[in-house]
Amino acid sequence: MDLIALRYFLVIAEEQHITRAAERLQMAQPNLTRLMRKLEEDLGFTLFDRSNKRRFALTPAGKTFLQQIIPLLQQYEDAVQVAKRVAQGEGGKLVVGYTPLAMFIGVLPALVQVYQRSPEVELLPRDISAVSRQMVLRMLRDGRLDVALLPHGSEEPGLACELLSTSSLVVVLPVNHPLADQQAIPLAALAREAWIQPSRSLNPRWHDDLAHLFQQAGFEPKVVHWTPQAHTLVSQVAAGLGLAILSTWTSQQLPHQGVVYRPLQDCEYLLEFHALWRRNDRSPLLQTFLRRCKGENEAS
CATH class of the missing domain: 1.10.10.10 (Winged helix-like DNA-binding domain superfamily/Winged helix DNA-binding domain)
Known part of the structure; x- marks a missing residue:
């Protein structure tokens, strides 16, 4: 008819x-x-x-x-x-894996608010902060995730990667630390300190990059705690358990009266934040999401 x-x-x-x-x-x-x-x-x-x-x-x-x-x-x-x-990329379901950095940068919260106004879009955020990088890549490839927002990008078979943002590094010290009043601190000046780091299994690239920074500063760090969550790490620094290195993104979002954040002197390292997705995924919703990721980052 x-x-x-x-x-x-x-x-x-x-x-x-x-x-x-x-x-x-x-x-x-x-x-x-x-x-x-x-x-x-x-x-x-x-x-x-x-x-x-x-x-x-x-x-x-x-x-x-x-x-x-x-x-x-x-x-x-x-x-x-x-x-x-x-x-047109304004409807469907999208499963987004994220780490705390996606929250600290502000990209994911802003996008969630946007899609809450679009009832045709089902945006499903999945916290992957406790999942190893290799497992995240496997979840992308087998379709359990449509896109992952991660620090550090690299060429991976079958996956596309796009740089969204970069950040410099800061050292986290207790407020009563002898160097807390300095505007910037050379990493070599902290050679005798105890350190708190995330587990290597969660982010091998970040762990290896930190090791390289310490090596360049002329010492091997004494790691006393392996802590996966940034807010826990900051609390541990405030308690005097050790020092830590974080991104400026994280330091801006985790103020704590017991710590100070100081730039690392003469450190040119930049932490990268990427989006990863299946290279053959031509979903209009995914493409719209990626464009908005870049737009939200540029606006922040």
Whole structure:
């Protein structure tokens, strides 16, 4: 059955006049009449009482058909609009893996707020801070994650990677530390300190980069605690258990009256923040999400 003919039937029913309906539809009246005859043939019953040429009234069967067809046409229009939004990247489901950095940078919270205003989009954030990097890559490849927001990017088979932002490093010291009043601190000046670091299994690249920084400073750190969560790490520093190195992103989002954050002097290292996704994923929703990631980062 022709949906156009059903829409035309609806207009005639509203106007109750074939000439006015044809004018409203901007078409010739004979063509409209012919379409309605064909619709009645397809249905097997008469829709219009044609005994009154001035008034194109509905038959009882036509009235019943009208009542049933109106919600169906509305449902069709709604379906078209929802499908268009999906095609334009404004509908569907997206599973996003994130680490605390995505929260500290502000990218993910801003995107969650955006998609909360789009009921056609189901954005499912998944905390992967306690998951090893290799497991995250496996989850991307097998479809358990659609995109992952991670520090450090690298070329991975089957995955695409895009740099979203970079950050310099700071050292976290207790407020009563002898060097707490300095504006910047050379890492070599902290050679005798105890250190708190995240586990290597969670982020081998970050662990290896820190080791390289310490090596350049001329010492091997004495690590006394392995702590996966940044807020726990800051609390441990405040308690005097050791020092730590974090990004400026994290330091801005974790103020603590018991610690100070100081830039590392003459340190050119930049921590990178990336989005990773399956290279063959052409989902419009994913592409829209990635564009918004970059936009939110540039705005922050």
